[in-house]
Amino acid sequence: MMQLAKILHSRGFFITFVHTDCMHKRLSTLGSLECLDGFRFEVISDGLTPSLGEVKEGPKGFLQSVKENCVSPFRDLLRKLHHPSDGHRVTCVVSDAFMTFTLKVAEEVGIPEVIFCPTAACGFMAMAQYHELMRRGLVPLKDESCIGNGYLDTTIDWIPGMRDIRLRDLGGCLQTTDPNDFIVNFLADEVQNTSTASVIIFNTFDDLEDGVLHAIKSIFPPCIYTIGPLSLQFRLLPDNALKSTTSSMWKEEAECLKWLDSHEVASVIYVNFGSSTVLTENQLIEFALGIVHSKYPFLWVIRPNLVMGGNTNLPQELMDEIGGRGKLVDWCPQEEVLAHPSIAVFLTHCGWNSTLQSISFGVPMLCWPFLWEQQTNCKYACQEWGVGVEIDTNAKGKEIEALVKEMMGEEKGKEMRKKALKWKESAQTAVKEGGSSHTNLEILIQELLQSRDSSN
Incomplete structure (x- = not known):
């Protein structure tokens, strides 16, 4: 969202970036942006204190609170900012696809809304099927035994644009026995709500997800634009002031880049969950x-809150074995790391940002999906795009070691890197002038400019 905001700012738009209380207080690196002309931050209440939102409540508590508490504060903010009579107008709301409470408010005030989807098109399409999966009785699971007895390998053959997909590939949250599971119903409802927006934009590119994008366009009424990879679009910006600020939730340890400089090409494993x-x-x-x-x-x-209970220390005997061969950091500038020539393989949780960045910089993946639609991203990375190998949920050290050696080895590693480099080339082509994502971004900007001009 921040990269998109900066891109629009670079094209002359005044940006008001809206966070909820919890998320704004977790982001400590935004101060320099507030000094930029035409870029400001507003905060609305989500009904949670930062400690509750981050630690005790978790994703479910945060999303429940947003759904219940954010409509009124957002309405108040929009009315504060939007005064057509004296020339102060909000010409468009750009909202996260899982914050669709904004749609109702924007409609009330008479402002068009663009939905930005932070997932892949395949992840979005998977979640769009959740209501139908429930209607057909495929979820919730009848009991816990379904997780390990092969039931999750049930083939789902009726989803447009998605082939050879299994129930387990449609998202980790589907592994529930609760018919009223909040997360499943929330995601299903939010994706359905996006159909009332004027435009849906995806951080992906046409060549990567052509089949599923075609299917989405045939089902969802809004205009669909692919404008990614945003990480590559963003790198083309000339404005150093915009590019020098990050929206990281932790301090990035940039000195790890110097450590990478001392290693040979395609020799280092990068691990980040x-x-x-x-x-x-x-x-x-x-x-x-x-x-x-x-x-x-x-x-x-190894970020500070990576492990349940908070103990992120490795046993001393392992630390002794690591010596200078490994580097452990709390956080890092991921795009710069993935772009570094020494990186050979990315061991990842398959979040969409990480997956697309890995593709953008030509790095194959070892995939360990955790939640949300990460299982869908994993399936596509491994089977559709040919740039990943999945690690079993309960894999032991020996299995992980074998997969790492396989990916770093001559035969498998070489083939994977070759495919990854082809996708890198395709991603770069998409954001260059005349490419699909470059063209779509220009169309989107022209539509936003027309919306601005027609409201004046």
Whole structure:
């Protein structure tokens, strides 16, 4: 969202970026943006204190609170900002696809709304089927035994634009026995709500998801524009003031880039489970055993809240074995890391930002999906795009070590890197002048400019 906001700002739009209380207080790196002419931040109440929203309540509590508490504060903010009589207008609302409470308010005030989808098109399409999966009795699961007895391998053959898809590929949240599961119903409702927007934009590119994008366009009434990868669009910006600020939730340890400089091309494993994945202490140890015993150099992001209970320390004997061969950091500038020539493989949770960035910079993936639509991204990375290998949910150190060695080895690794580099080239073509994403972004900007001019 921040990259999109900066791109629009670079094209002359005045940006008001709206956070909820919890999220705004977690972002500590935005101060320099507030000094830019035509860029400001507003905060609306989500009904949670930061400690509740981040630690105790978790995603479910946060989303419930947003759904119940954000409509009125957002309405008040929009009315405060929108005064057509004295020339102060909001000409468009650009909203996260899972914050669709804004649609009703924008309609009340008479402002068009563009929905920005933070997932892949395939993830969006998967969630669009949740109501139908419930109607057909495929979810919720009848009991816990369905998780391990092969039921999740049931083929779903009726989703437009998606082939060879299994129930397990449609999202981790479907592994529930609760018919009133909040997350499943929330995601299903939010995706359905986006059909009332004027435009839906995706951070993807046509070549990558052509089949599923075609299916979405045939089902959803809004105009569909692909404008990604935004990470590559953003890198084309000439404005250094915009590019020098990040929206990271933790301080980035940029010195790891110097450490990478000392390593050969395609020799380092990069490990990062994103900003939301939570491991058990045992899972942390198993990953450590697999990564360390592979004997390859590695850069591993272990953020402060990665492990349940908070103990992110590795056993001393493993630390002794690592020596200078591995580097552990709290957080890092991921795009710069993935763009670094020393990176050979990305061990990832398959969040869409991480997946698309990996594709954009030509890095194959070891995939360990955790929640949301990460299972869908994993399926596409491994089977459709040919740039990933999945790690089993309960994989032990020996299995992880074997997969790392396979990906770093000559035969498998070479083939994967070749495919990844082809997708990198395709992504770069999409954002260049005349490419599909460049063209779609220009069309979107012209539509927003027309909306602005017609309201004056």
